[in-house]
Amino acid sequence: MHHVHSRQDEFIYVPEGEPPLHTDRGEARLRPGMVAGFLAGGTAHHLENRTDRDCVIPEIGDRTAGDTGSYRDDDLRAVLGPDGQWNFTRKDGKPW
Template sequence: MSAEKRELPLAVEAAAVPPRTKPSNYPEPFYSRMLKREKRALGDQFGLKNFGVNLTRLRPGGESALLHRHSKQDEFVYIIEGQPTLITDVGEIELTPGMCAGFPAAGVAHQLVNRTDRDVVYLEIGDRSPGDTGTYPADDIEARLGADGRWLFTRKDGTPY
């Protein structure tokens, strides 16, 4: 492909990528829990379709997501700065810069929480498997990835939000 036909960049400064304008796709009462989270969709800058990469910042008291697991999606996080707590349905562990964690599809439910007084910055990587669903053991919510790539949320009894 010639340089004049390429519209996507070859490289970017990650911190210069604008943050997502909407902090979460969750409906209330869960949306407001994500207000201390800022994601920069790095993979989208390059037109990546098979997986996503986010540079995420959690301010003190912030959560990466609700405690969740995916049916088909694998996820991976790499801590750049700060000390988040990795919460799972089998225990907790404090993470430090340079540590990473991976979550195979249908594995343990997980989330990161910033219990410190300093920001946490990490990379999160996940695939975009069609037909994925999300389950949330601690909250009355379920998610299904629609054909358009958007998450559809219901209560556990199936009623929509």
């Protein structure tokens, strides 16, 4: 889902597959060996696999206390709890 984190930087590496990367600037096809990074509070992003083959995409980040995930195109909000687990609600705070 198209999202952005409030406090967590993200880094991805593509060892296998050719997923399109969607950002607020458009689409770019990633290929094996490519990397991408997303600053906290930066551009919203998501990956998509449009093929019948697997894509392997390790994601590196951390569990920054107080991080939230904003999903502009969906009625979803994620808040990282003090236990390190994501809590998902609707944008109005109602349980998902």
